Amino acid sequence: MAESTYRSEDLLPPLDALLLAPRPAWHGPVTRRLLRRSVLGLALLFWVGVALVGLSDAPAARAAGLSMIFPGGGSCWWDGRRWC
Secondary structure, three states, rough: OOOOOHHHHOOOOOHHHHHOOOOOOOHHHHHHHHHHHHHHHHHHHHHHHHHHHHHHHOOHHHHHHHHHHHOOOHHHEEOOOOOO
């Protein structure tokens, strides 16, 4: 029986070939900060609208909350009636 000439180190690629390049920054630091601020502002606006719809019994407040969640949503709800 012949002895195998292959070692396990020969079967694996070199370690530096397995490393992935670092992820490039898609946005600069200023753009990233502006995007984060915009997303947080929109999330705050959404949750204020949800609170107005869920906690208020006044038709005007409910219409304002629906307008914050869905553009034009307040037009569909006014005076407790559904118009859409």
